[in-house]
Amino acid sequence: MPWTSRRIRPRRAAALVFVTTLTLAVSTSAGTERLAPGATTAGPIAVARSDAHDACLISGGPAVQMSEGLPTPGGYSRSTGTVRALTLMIDFSDAPGSGPALDRFREFFPQTQDWFRTSSYGRLDYRPEAPITDWLRMPKSFRAYGIERGAPFDPGYRRLVQDIVTAADPQVDFRSYDFLNVLVTPNAGPSALDTVLSVSFAGNPDAPVADGVPVANASFVYSRQDDGSGSYAQTGYRVLPHENGHVFGLPDLYTQAGGSAVGHWDIMSEDWGANNDLLGWHKWKLGWLDAAQVNCVTEHGTSEYTLTPLARAGLGTKLLFVPLGSRTGYAVELRTREGNDETVCRPGVLVYKVDADVDTGRGPVRVYDSRRNSGGCTRSPNVHAELSDASFTVGEEFRDPGQGVRVRVEGEDGDGDYRVRVTRE
Numbered sequence: 432m433p434w435t436s437r438r439i440r441p442r443r444a445a446a447l448v449f450v451t452t453l454t455l456a457v458s459t460s461a462g463t464e465r466l467a468p469g470a471t472t473a474g475p476i477a478v479a480r481s482d483a484h485d486a487c488l489i490s491g492g493p494a495v496q497m498s499e500g501l502p503t504p505g506g507y508s509r510s511t512g513t514v515r516a517l518t519l520m521i522d523f524s525d526a527p528g529s530g531p532a533l534d535r536f537r538e539f540f541p542q543t544q545d546w547f548r549t550s551s552y553g554r555l556d557y558r559p560e561a562p563i564t565d566w567l568r569m570p571k572s573f574r575a576y577g578i579e580r581g582a583p584f585d586p587g588y589r590r591l592v593q594d595i596v597t598a599a600d601p602q603v604d605f606r607s608y609d610f611l612n613v614l615v616t617p618n619a620g621p622s623a624l625d626t627v628l629s630v631s632f633a634g635n636p637d638a639p640v641a642d643g644v645p646v647a648n649a650s651f652v653y654s655r656q657d658d659g660s661g662s663y664a665q666t667g668y669r670v671l672p673h674e675n676g677h678v679f680g681l682p683d684l685y686t687q688a689g690g691s692a693v694g695h696w697d698i699m700s701e702d703w704g705a706n707n708d709l710l711g712w713h714k715w716k717l718g719w720l721d722a723a724q725v726n727c728v729t730e731h732g733t734s735e736y737t738l739t740p741l742a743r744a745g746l747g748t749k750l751l752f753v754p755l756g757s758r759t760g761y762a763v764e765l766r767t768r769e770g771n772d773e774t775v776c777r778p779g780v781l782v783y784k785v786d787a788d789v790d791t792g793r794g795p796v797r798v799y800d801s802r803r804n805s806g807g808c809t810r811s812p813n814v815h816a817e818l819s820d821a822s823f824t825v826g827e828e829f830r831d832p833g834q835g836v837r838v839r840v841e842g843e844d845g846d847g848d849y850r851v852r853v854t855r856e
């Protein structure tokens with residue numbers, strides 16, 4: 432079974448311990464069933480589009496496990512409407528849960544559903560449900576499952592999921608849920624500062640079956656992403672929206688080099704530190720943008736657009752995409768400090784390349800840095816600093832002479848919208 436593993440060199444430590452996101456996505460070839468087919472509308476994630484968007488529906492080759500391609504293939508959880516997340520808290524004989532299991536639940540909720548409501552403009556109604564309010568004791572010790580960073584689904588995780596299903600089945604109808612969250616007692620395994628074990632198995636049709644449906648999409652959270660800065664209560668939940676991003680089909684944007692490809696511009700790149708949002712490309716991929724909010728820029732010549740802040744709910748253009756063939760293209764969006772985007776220190780127009788033929792964890796998205804080697808504008812811990820001032824401001828221009836693409840920021844109007852001029856030679 433294909434899986435990806437990334438080992439990341441610890442980043443420098445200053446007053447605080449700096450850590451890089453080490454969670455990883457493991458995905459198999461796409462299946463066709465969710466955890467709960469029939470409970471809600473079936474089928475792949477619906478992307479709003481018209482014929483004018485055809486050239487922007489990039490896709491990768493068959494070897495890519497988890498792609499930025501659009502639309503997302505079947506097998507993942509739906510990401511719009513009411514989505515029910517079966518959430519179980521588990522412990523082990525050699526790592527017994529300390530304190531009430533619901534306290535573990537409250538480390539992640541309601542923050543996670545609030546995060547998704549904000550990021551999706553209310554389009555994802557995330558319902559975490561914990562039908563079992565106590566720790567669910569696994570029949571084997573934690574050590575016996577052999578769970579470690581990069582562990583594949585077989586055999587340890589398969590055994591663990593099977594044991595979870597067996598233990599929970601008397602009290603749970605798995606058909607009622609879209610995906611599974613497993614909140615592991617934090618004392619199982621290493622500190623997240625040493626090794627982040629948190630993982631998702633997404634679009635996995637070969638998973639153990641519960642109540643007739645495979646547990647195809649499951650997110651596991653271990654330990655606590657506590658950097659010692661005192662912000663855990665505000666930021667520690669953010670590993671879960673990251674892991675759930677995988678069950679919705681999103682790839683990892685960090686690479687072996689850490690967060691230097693995308694920085695803090697997407698939670699699939701960095702899920703430690705202060706809050707951040709998703710790229711506009713991901714919002715389109717997840718079905719959170721209307722067709723009218725996405726402009727597919729195919730015609731040659733120069734055209735002007737008005738971008739409204741990505742994080743702001745409401746009408747207006749949120750995303751421009753300039754396709755460069757069938758697999759890749761440039762995305763253009765306006766990022767400001769609002770909504771989930773708490774660390775934006777230089778509001779402006781972000782330009783990044785999306786490559787659907789590059790796999791999860793290999794750099795499928797690259798943000799273009801308008802100020803290379805500037806050191807960035809943020810002082811926020813666990814935020815990739817260099818790319819924090821990557822955005823383009825009024826009067827600045829992105830250029831790719833090789834592809835004949837230019838994006839110039841023409842001006843800002845009173846409502847915070849930006850006018851941009853895109854040229855394709």
Ligand SMILES: [Zn+2]
Nearest residue numbers: 454455456683
């Ligand atoms: Zn991940």
